[in-house]
Amino acid sequence: MLRAILIAIGVFFxxxxxxxxxxxxxxxxxxxxxxxxxxxxHLHPKEVHFSFNGSLGHYDRQQLQRGFQVFKEVCSxxxxxxxxxxxxLEQLGYSEAEVKAIAKQWTIKAPDVDPKTGEPxxxxxxxxxxxxxxxxxxxxxxxxxNNAIPPDLSLMxxxxxxxxxxxxSLLTGFQxxxxxxxxxxxxxxxxxxxxxTPEGLHFNPYFANLNLAMAPPLTAEGQVSxxxxxxxxxxxxxxxxxxxxxxxxEPKLESRKSTGMAVLFFLLxxxxxxxxxxxxxxxxxxx
Amino acid sequence: MSxxxxxxxxxxxxxxxxxxxxxxxxxxxxxxxxxxxxVPRNLNYMWNFGVLSGLALVIQIVSGIxxxxxxxxxxxxxxxxxxxxxxxxNSGWLIRYAHANGASFFFIVVYLHIFRGLFYGSYKAPRExxxxxxxxxxxxxxxxxxxxxxxxxxxxxxxxxxxITGLFGAIPVVGEPIQTWLLGGFAPGNAALNRFFSxxxxxxxxxxxxxxxxxxxxxxxxxxxxTGVDVKGPQDTVPFHPYYTAxxxxxxxxxxxxxSILLFFAxxxxxxxxxxxxxxxxxxxxxxxxxxYFWPFYAxxxxxxxxxxxxxxxxxxxxAMFAAILLLFFLPWLDNSPVRSGKFRPVFKQxxxxxxxxxxxxxxxxxxxxxxxxVMISQIAAAYYFAHFLIILxxxxxxxxxxxxxxxxxxxxxxxxxxxxxxxxxxxxx
Amino acid sequence: MATAEHTGTEGLSGGxxxxxxxxxxxxxxxxxxxxxxAVVLPLVNQMNPSADVLALASSExxxxxxxxxxxxxTTFRSQxxxxxxxxxxxxxxxxxVDASTLRDPQTLEERxxxxxxxxxxxxxxxxxxxxxxxxxxxxxxxxxYGGYFCPCHGSSYDTAARIRKxxxxxxxxxxxxxxxxxxxxxxx
Numbered sequence: 001m002l003r004a005i006l007i008a009i010g011v012f013f014x015x016x017x018x019x020x021x022x023x024x025x026x027x028x029x030x031x032x033x034x035x036x037x038x039x040x041x042h043l044h045p046k047e048v049h050f051s052f053n054g055s056l057g058h059y060d061r062q063q064l065q066r067g068f069q070v071f072k073e074v075c076s077x078x079x080x081x082x083x084x085x086x087x088x089l090e091q092l093g094y095s096e097a098e099v100k101a102i103a104k105q106w107t108i109k110a111p112d113v114d115p116k117t118g119e120p121x122x123x124x125x126x127x128x129x130x131x132x133x134x135x136x137x138x139x140x141x142x143x144x145x146n147n148a149i150p151p152d153l154s155l156m157x158x159x160x161x162x163x164x165x166x167x168x169s170l171l172t173g174f175q176x177x178x179x180x181x182x183x184x185x186x187x188x189x190x191x192x193x194x195x196x197t198p199e200g201l202h203f204n205p206y207f208a209n210l211n212l213a214m215a216p217p218l219t220a221e222g223q224v225s226x227x228x229x230x231x232x233x234x235x236x237x238x239x240x241x242x243x244x245x246x247x248x249x250e251p252k253l254e255s256r257k258s259t260g261m262a263v264l265f266f267l268l269x270x271x272x273x274x275x276x277x278x279x280x281x282x283x284x285x286x287x
Numbered sequence: 288m289s290x291x292x293x294x295x296x297x298x299x300x301x302x303x304x305x306x307x308x309x310x311x312x313x314x315x316x317x318x319x320x321x322x323x324x325x326v327p328r329n330l331n332y333m334w335n336f337g338v339l340s341g342l343a344l345v346i347q348i349v350s351g352i353x354x355x356x357x358x359x360x361x362x363x364x365x366x367x368x369x370x371x372x373x374x375x376x377n378s379g380w381l382i383r384y385a386h387a388n389g390a391s392f393f394f395i396v397v398y399l400h401i402f403r404g405l406f407y408g409s410y411k412a413p414r415e416x417x418x419x420x421x422x423x424x425x426x427x428x429x430x431x432x433x434x435x436x437x438x439x440x441x442x443x444x445x446x447x448x449x450x451i452t453g454l455f456g457a458i459p460v461v462g463e464p465i466q467t468w469l470l471g472g473f474a475p476g477n478a479a480l481n482r483f484f485s486x487x488x489x490x491x492x493x494x495x496x497x498x499x500x501x502x503x504x505x506x507x508x509x510x511x512x513x514t515g516v517d518v519k520g521p522q523d524t525v526p527f528h529p530y531y532t533a534x535x536x537x538x539x540x541x542x543x544x545x546x547s548i549l550l551f552f553a554x555x556x557x558x559x560x561x562x563x564x565x566x567x568x569x570x571x572x573x574x575x576x577x578x579x580y581f582w583p584f585y586a587x588x589x590x591x592x593x594x595x596x597x598x599x600x601x602x603x604x605x606x607a608m609f610a611a612i613l614l615l616f617f618l619p620w621l622d623n624s625p626v627r628s629g630k631f632r633p634v635f636k637q638x639x640x641x642x643x644x645x646x647x648x649x650x651x652x653x654x655x656x657x658x659x660x661x662v663m664i665s666q667i668a669a670a671y672y673f674a675h676f677l678i679i680l681x682x683x684x685x686x687x688x689x690x691x692x693x694x695x696x697x698x699x700x701x702x703x704x705x706x707x708x709x710x711x712x713x714x715x716x717x
Numbered sequence: 718m719a720t721a722e723h724t725g726t727e728g729l730s731g732g733x734x735x736x737x738x739x740x741x742x743x744x745x746x747x748x749x750x751x752x753x754x755a756v757v758l759p760l761v762n763q764m765n766p767s768a769d770v771l772a773l774a775s776s777e778x779x780x781x782x783x784x785x786x787x788x789x790x791t792t793f794r795s796q797x798x799x800x801x802x803x804x805x806x807x808x809x810x811x812x813x814v815d816a817s818t819l820r821d822p823q824t825l826e827e828r829x830x831x832x833x834x835x836x837x838x839x840x841x842x843x844x845x846x847x848x849x850x851x852x853x854x855x856x857x858x859x860x861x862y863g864g865y866f867c868p869c870h871g872s873s874y875d876t877a878a879r880i881r882k883x884x885x886x887x888x889x890x891x892x893x894x895x896x897x898x899x900x901x902x903x904x905x
Contacts, residue, residue, distance in 0.1 A: 002617070002620060003620065003621065003623075003681055006614070006617055006620075006621060006677050006681075007677055007678055007681060009610065009614075009673075009677055010614075010673050010674060010676065010677020010678045011677075011678065013607055013610060013669075013670075013673040013677075014670045014671075014673045014674040014677075014678065015670075016591070016595060016603065016607075017590060017591075017666050017667070017669045017670035017673065018666075018667075018670050019593070020590065020591060020592055020593050020666050021663055021666035021667055021670065023592075023593050024592055024593075024659060024662060024663050024666060025663060027659075028659045028663065032659075033658070033659060055552045083367065083370045083374065084374075085769065085772070087768070087772045088374070127772065128769070128772040128773055151564075152565075154370070155370070155563040155564070158555060158560060158563040159560050159561065159563035159564045160560050161560055163560070208573065249563070251374060252373070252374070252380040255380075256380060256381075256384075256551055256554070257551060257552065259381065259551060260547060260548075260550070260551020260552055261551075263547050263551065264544065264547055264548070264551070266748075266752060266755070267540060267543050267544045267547060267752075268544065269748065270540055270745070270748040270749065270752055271537065271540025271541060271543075271544060273741065273744050273745040273748050274533070274536045274537040274539075274540045274745045274748075274749075275537045275540075276741045276745070277533055277536070277537075277741050277742045277744075277745035277746075278533040278534050278536065278537040280533075280741050280742060281529050281530060281533040281742070282530060282533070282534075285328060285525060285530065286328075286700050286701065286703075286704050287328045287329050287330075287525075287700055349760065353760060353763055356763070356764070357763075357767075371767070371769065374768070375767040375768040375769040375770075376763055376767045376768075377759070377762045377763050377765050377767060377768075378759035378760075378762055378763050379763060379767070381759055382759070382760070382763060529742075533742075536745065536749065
């Protein structure tokens with residue numbers, strides 16, 4: 001009896017599924033979903049080589065310092081970096097005194113309370129402070145940026161697929177929408193005349209919906225003057241700041257990989273011994 | 288406990304004797320995972336996954352207790368405290384990545400454990416209770432994993448909580464009040480986060496308790512084996528220790544190597560990038576997907592796209608998803624073939640392979656965006672899933688002609704080694 | 718059980734072929750033990766202060782508003798810090814004591830910065846069991862030696878914050894600090 005009920009349930013669900021399959025096939029054939037501009041013209045991140053790729057890769061400290069400079073001079077005007085503290089910069093190779101100076105001279109001041117009046121005030125950041133936010137809250141951020149809130153960048157490199165390459169591609173991917181063609185040679189504005197970039201947005205095929213509020217932040221060679229003599233091309237600046245943002249997202253990457261190597265080495269030996277021990281114990285047992 | 292020839296615990300050290308006379312805990316351990324538990328001698332590597340599941344639970348509990356030392360279940364700071372663990376706490380990144388990837392490995396080994404049971408008929412008499420308790424553990428694991436995923440309070444946490452509790456909203460009349468009650472609000476918020484944290488901390492210990500019952504129930508009939516044939520005598524078994532402790536030790540090593548590769552070199556491979564974005568109630572991620580271990584059921588949920596008379600598609604999807612799990616509780620009575628092991632059931636074996644592929648397809652569709660193509664594939668796959676358990680298995684049991692079974696485990700082992708007659712004196716002397 | 722002789726811990730003394738292989742079992746178990754210990758280390762270490770706690774800012778204290786005879790209570794590393802402007806009388810009282818007779822022999826000079834003897838900077842943590850002594854706040858009891866008095870178990874400190882009476886073993890701790898100007902100090 002129980003089995004009969006269960007079989008009936010099975011017939012019901014399987015039947016429903018087959019019916020749904022028939023119905024969705026019919027719908028698919030008679031009324032196929034129209035392709036969207038995003039599906040046809042969105043580009044995956046470019047292939048970018050970073051020193052930290054691969055299981056032995058590690059950060060290039062010079063590059064991180066250059067990337068930090070780009071962040072400081074370009075990105076930090078609008079984007080926060082709230083999970084990173086000034087003290088963390090020592091990991092980029094800055095000395096304690098340099099970090100202190102960087103914090104003290106930071107353009108955006110740390111929020112504080114006036115000790116006499118209790119009114120909100122500001123002070124120079126110290127190494128223990130996290131990077132101060134450029135806007136007091138989301139409303140202020142949206143109001144100052146044409147209704148778009150600049151996202152926090154601390155974790156950006158982990159919050160997107162293929163993060164560092166994505167950031168690099170996005171920064172270098174601004175282009176004119178006129179005449180933009182995909183790999184198949186189709187032209188965007190001919191295929192989708194309605195998808196013209198709205199006023200105030202900027203066309204970028206690496207962005208999920210092709211149009212983003214951020215204006216191209218890296219526009220000219222030499223926008224940042226690097227202290228180490230590296231030529232500050234737009235591509236170089238984009239690569240450097242992407243590497244820096246990978247570091248802000250995953251500051252423990254290097255100790256993670258080196259610990260991993262040691263752990264794997266140990267485990268391989270231990271497991272080899274465990275296997276020999278297992279064979280040894282079972283030596284006189286057929287199984 | 289199970290067989291008359293099981294070794295009896297005779298403590299040698301005076302201290303152990305003293306303890307055993309007052310609290311027979313050493314005896315209990317000896318009889319359950321020591322030399323006092325006779326186990327079929329022919330278990331293959333698929334039998335490693337029970338112990339490995341236990342190891343995974345230990346990893347989760349230890350790393351989880353440590354996470355709770357640094358985490359704060361408050362919607363304003365939860366995301367930040369996880370980042371605090373990742374950046375500032377000593378070895379915090381290791382513990383957090385171990386906990387996040389440990390959940391995935393727990394499910395990997397438990398799924399292998401379940402499919403081993405499905406193939407070798409470990410759910411059949413007299414082990415029905417072992418199977419049922421195992422399913423209870425599985426349900427508790429799903430609840431724990433779901434609530435744990437909410438705790439970092441990223442975008443996927445938030446929207447996952449919203450969507451999964453929304454499933455209850457599909458129930459007619461009482462659905463919405465239940466959803467509001469579960470969340471303690473009209474959307475996930477601080478109340479939901481705190482209760483999920485409380486339950487996420489509690490349930491693993493409930494799981495540990497049910498595991499004890501699971502092992503207890505297993506020790507009444509003793510372990511199944513690849514032939515599915517009952518143990519006939521002492522020559523069929525070896526003591527758990529040292530034979531299977533050694534084998535499990537090796538298995539644990541392999542498990543830890545694979546776990547370390549993921550943990551140290553691709554810790555975010557199984558996670559979703561959107562969960563590194565802080566929860567934002569005003570913006571939904573483009574594709575809400577649960578963690579990979581829920582994908583097959585998520586595919587079944589989404590496969591229902593059409594109403595059935597007065598039953599809306601949403602409710603059907605929820606019913607089907609729960610049915611897909613609950614039907615496993617009836618498996619011992621759906622498949623009443625007297626032969627346990629799939630090795631000796633030629634027809635069953637074919638369909639079992641189809642089922643494995645089917646579940647993989649469902650998983651693949653569940654993780655993909657809900658476009659027409661994927662939905663159509665998951666509809667076919669879901670139809671087979673229900674048909675397999677509820678229609679095909681009972682039918683196979685009725686019509687299949689099984690292959691001849693070996694007379695005993697020892698006979699099967701000796702046949703494999705192509706030996707004649709009795710094995711030399713390695714059989715434990717009583 | 719006959720199988721007992723195959724376990725790693727037994728049959729060490731034997732010399733036959735089977736037993737000589739026991740060292741593999743011992744090695745495997747030892748490796749597992751070493752691994753377990755190696756895992757425990759980070760699990761213990763995670764309870765130590767995290768990087769953000771260790772990096773807590775050094776505190777700057779403005780002294781300009783503290784009149785002779787007054788003291789202020791501020792915080793350093795999440796603990797109370799007392800800054801006291803000693804009057805000449807208090808300095809004289811402190812100097813009058815023969816330091817060698819004290820439980821924790823120190824002179825006021827040793828406990829203050831050269832030439833700034835009137836500024837007494839100490840932690841506000843009783844060296845007995847960590848209560849906050851009274852005496853820094855306006856109108857609080859200063860104990861019979863005119864310095865600080867711990868209400869928990871009655872330790873009395875003198876005007877140089879040295880322990881004079883009660884169970885506390887040491888003088889109130891003087892943290893590391895330096896004068897950044899005539900009226901400001903940087904602690905830590």
